[in-house]
């Protein structure tokens with residue numbers, strides 16, 4: 001069986017293999033993705049976004065258990081920020097979700113941001129597509145949501161859960177970072193911590209003051225992920241949002257917006273890769289970088305020259 005059919009038939013090793021080849025930027029893997037694409041669009045995508053150490057992986061772990069109990073097949077994409085605050089997060093995620101390691105209906109993939117060179121969003125889009133074609137009913141994306149790249153990724157989700165914890169010093173820092181805009185559901189984790197109720201009141205107030213541009217009222221949940229407290233209520237809220245979205249009169253427009261983000265991410269990454277490879281293959285990269293550094297050449301002219309070279313070679 002070829003790799004595409006194996007993935008469509010739910011073969012775990014085939015999916016893992018394709019993901020590895022995508023990591024290596026293997027062009028034949030992209031060809032398989034193109035064929036798989038028509039088989040995607042069935043999975044429900046859930047984003048979990050919050051600051052480093054907020055307990056996202058712990059919560060994802062609880063959610064996996066909960067969705068598995070309902071018989072759903074679950075995929076997870078954990079984006080490891082490789083920040084100084086969360087060193088070893090990949091290992092952490094693996095350990096935390098280890099209880100699901102032997103469950104054939106759970107597939108967990110960690111992606112590192114380090115060295116991604118603008119390719120993080122594309123990698124995420126790729127992994128989501130593979131998991132979707134692979135037959136996952138629900139795909140959870142875990143991201144710290146810091147930086148434009150990650151906020152864009154979070155917007156691919158059908159439902160975005162934004163997480164915070166008590167005692168961040170500045171309770172509205174997450175909002176300032178712009179992730180408030182993407183929240184469909186708000187969660188305060190570490191309910192056992194001092195100040196949980198104050199954070200709850202602060203965020204409730206903030207949500208009340210927020211202008212509503214839709215008829216969805218953003219719910220707020222207080223949970224303790226490490227002990228599985230409040231998870232059932234949260235899952236009910238997630239399901240309610242899913243229902244709301246899938247029966248929304250503008251559902252097609254909402255899906256089109258996700259497709260727009262996907263397309264933008266793939267174009268950014270693919271054009272960048274093509275252009276960068278072009279420079280590398282011609283052995284020009286070190287000289288160009290040196291010249292830019294010396295200000296004898298500007299990066300805009302290099303980009304424009306590349307665009308000219310890429311133009312007019314094909315059409316869709």
Ligand SMILES: Nc1nc2c(ncn2[C@@H]2O[C@H](COP(=O)(O)OP(=O)(O)OP(=O)(O)O)[C@@H](O)[C@H]2O)c(=O)[nH]1
Nearest residue numbers: 051052053054055056057058086089190224225226
């Ligand atoms: N007190 C308390 N600790 C928690 C709770 N949930 C998670 N933690 C702890 O918080 C720490 C970070 O949890 P993670 O789940 O790794 O957090 P994360 O947001 O995935 O972290 P990064 O992926 O590194 O950004 C761990 O030590 C958890 O055990 C909770 O409800 N209460």
Ligand SMILES: [Mg+2]
Nearest residue numbers: 056057089093
């Ligand atoms: Mg984590």
